[in-house]
Amino acid sequence: MTIEIRPITQGEAVEYMRVMPWVSGFPQEEPEPVAWYTGRTAFPPLVQPTAERLEQAAAGLLTDWFRPQAAFVDGKLAGGSAIVSVDITLPGGRQVPMGGLTWSGVLPTYRRRGLLRQMMGALLDDCRERGEFLAGLHASEGTIYGRYGFGTATFQHRWEVRRTDAAFRTPFTDPGTLDLVDGATAAAIWPVLHEQVRAQRVGEISPLPGRWDGLAAGALPADGSGPAHHLVHRNAAGQVDGAAIFKVPWAPDPADAGVLAVASIEALTVDAYRALWGLLLDFDLTKRVVAARRPVDEPLRWMLANPRALKLARTRDNLWLNILDVQRALEARTYAATDALALEADGRAHIWSSDSA
Template sequence: MTIEIRPITPAEAKEYLRVLPYANGFPQEEPEPSAWYAGRAAWPPQVPATPADLDRYAEQLQADWIRPQAAFVDGKIAGGSAIVSVEVTVPGGRQVALGGVTSTAVLPTYRRRGLLRQIMGAMLDDCRERGESLAGLSASEGTIYGRYGFSPATFQHRWEVRRTDVAFRDEFTDTGSLELVDAAEAGSVWQVLHERIRAVRVGEISPLPGRWQGLDALPADGAGRAHHLVHRDAAGEVDGAAIFRLPWATDPADAGELQVEAFEALTQEAYRALWGLLLDFDLTKRVVAARRPVDEPLRWMLTNPRALKLTRTRDNLWLNILDVRRALEARTYAASDVLVLEVAGGSYRLDAGPEGASCTATSESADLSLGLNELGTLYLGGVGVSELAHAGRVAEHTTRALSRLDALLRPDRAPHNAVGF
C-alpha cells in the first residue's frame, strides 16, 4: 500500500469532494441536538451532492482562501481535509491569522491506517510555513482532535423559555426602532454588523466569502423560511439584528415554537429591544435560541432567572497553538506580571500586561507546567487555569502561580464565536 499526502490539483477536485461528508451524504455531526441548531432534529438529513453541486464546489476549491489536502492510497483519494484562511479576535482586539481546519474525512474502508494523522500533520506544517501561529476547528466528535494538539477554547449554549414565563425586571423605552427586512437587506446588514462585533468580541471569527448570501434559503429539515429582524438606534444606524423561524409542526407539543438562529446586538438597548419582541411574539408559546454565549445577560434581565432553561452546552472553537511565543505575544493581558511557563517541554518567560507582552525562551525554573492542549483551552480566557489544575492538567511550582496566570488571561467577557468555518 502506497500512501501520499499532498494538495490536490484542479483535475482531482471532484474525486476529493466525493470523500467529504457534506458531498457524499455521510453524517457530519454526532447524533445529538447541537448547541448551534435551534430546531428539534438531531441533525438535518444528509443528501449527496448533485453533479451541479460538485461543479460549484470544485470551482470554490480554486479560491486562494482554501487549501485542500488529500490522502492518496495507491493513487486513489481515500481521505481529505482543508485549511481555510480566517482571523480570530484575541484579547486586546487584535485579529490574528488562524488556519481553520474544515471538512475532514477518511472513507470508512480506509480507516485505522493513520491517514488522518498524516493529513493533519501536513496541514499544520502548511500553517506554520505561512506564519499562522494558531490553528482551529469545530469538532464533530469530542474524542478525535485532542491527539493532534487541539482543545476547546469557546463554548455555546442552546436554551429555551416559555413565553408565559417571561417578565422583564425593568420598564424599557426603546429610543430606536425595530423592522422586519428582506433577505437581501439582511445580508448587507449582517456583513457590516459582524465586522463591528468581531472587532470587540474575543473569539469571533472572520466570515468566509459569501457567508451572508442566501439568508432566505430553506433549511434542510424544512423548518420554514427565515425572518430577519433589524434594530436601528435613534440616529438610524443598525446596532442589532436577529434571524428567526416559525416552523409549522404536526405535533402540538412542538407547535408555536420560535427558533432564533442568529442574534447580535452592539448596545444594551438593541439587545433588550430585540429580545423583548422575540420573547413575546404573537401566537407563539416557546422560544428556542441557538449559538448563544455562555455569559448570556438575558437571564439577569428576567424577574424569574429560572425561566431560561439550558438544553445544550457544547464546545465550539478548538484551538491549537502552533507557535507558543508568537501566540502569547499576539494578545494583551488583564494584569501586569512575569511568569515562566513550561509548555510541552519548552520554557518561556512571559512578561505580560494590558499593553501587550514579550515572550522569550528561558532556562529559568518554571512557575507552571502545562501542555499545548491546555494552553489552547486557556488562550482566549474562557476556562480558568485553576479549573484545569484541579483536573490534573496544569502543575503549579511556585505559590499563587495558578491565580496569577488566571488573572493575566481572563477577558472581561467570555470568549464566543457565532460564526464558524
C-alpha cells in the same frame, strides 16, 4: 500500501468532495443533540448535493483562502481535509490570522491507517509556513482532535425559553426602533454589523467569503424549516446596532408547534440587545423560543424576572485551538493593566512539531 499526502488538483476536486461526510451521507456529528442546531432531532436533515451541484462547487473550490490536503492510498483518493484562512479576535481585541481546519473526512474503508494524522501534519505545517501561529476548528466529535494538539477554547449554549414566562425584570423604553426587513436589506447589514461585533468578542472568527449571500436570495431551506425573517434595530440616530434572523417553522406534532427559532442575533449595545430579545420573546401564537450558538456569557437570563424561564438545553464545545507558536501567541494578546506575568510552557506537549502530530 502506498500513502501520499498532498494538495489536490482542480481535476481531483469533485472526487475530493465525495469523500466528505456531508456529501457521502455518512454521520457528521456524534449521535447526540448538538448545541448549534435548533431542531429537536440528534442529526439535522441531510440533503445530499446533486452531481451537477458538486460540479459547480468543485469549479470554485481552489482559492487563496481554501487550502485542501488529500490522502491517496495506492493512487485512490481516500480522505481529505482543508485549512481556511480566517482572522480571530484575541483577548485585548487584536485580530490575527488563524488557520481554520475544516472538511475532514476519511472513507470508512480506509480508517485506522493514520491518514488523518498525516493530513493533520501537512495542514499544520502549511499554517506555520504562512505565519499562522494559531489553528482552530469546530469538532464533530469530542474525542478526535485532542490527540493532534487541539484543546477547547470556547463553549456555546442552546437555550429554550418559555414565552409565557419570559417577562423582563425591569421596565424598558427603547430609544431606538425595530424593523422587519427583506433579505436583500439584511444581506447588506450583516457583514458590517458582524465585523463590529466580532471586534469586541474574544474568540470570534471572521466569516468565510459568501457567508451572507444566501440572505438576499431568500430561498426556502431544504429541511422544511420555513422562511427566514430579518429583524433590525436602529439607535436614536438611525444607525444599525443590532439584528436577528429567526424562523417560525411549521411542525406536524403539536408538542413541537409554536416554536420560534433564533438562528442569529448580534447587538452592539445593551439597548439593542434588550429590544431585539424583547420582541423575539413576545411573538403572538408562539409558546417557546429556541436559540442556538449562544455565547456562555450572554446576559439574557439575568434580565428576566424569572431566570428559570430560560432553560439551558445543551452545552458543547465551540472553538478548539492549537497553539503552534506559544511565544507569538502570548505576545499577540494584550491586557487591560500593566504588570508582570510569568508563564511556563510544558516542554512535553506535542503540539508544536508535526513530527509528533
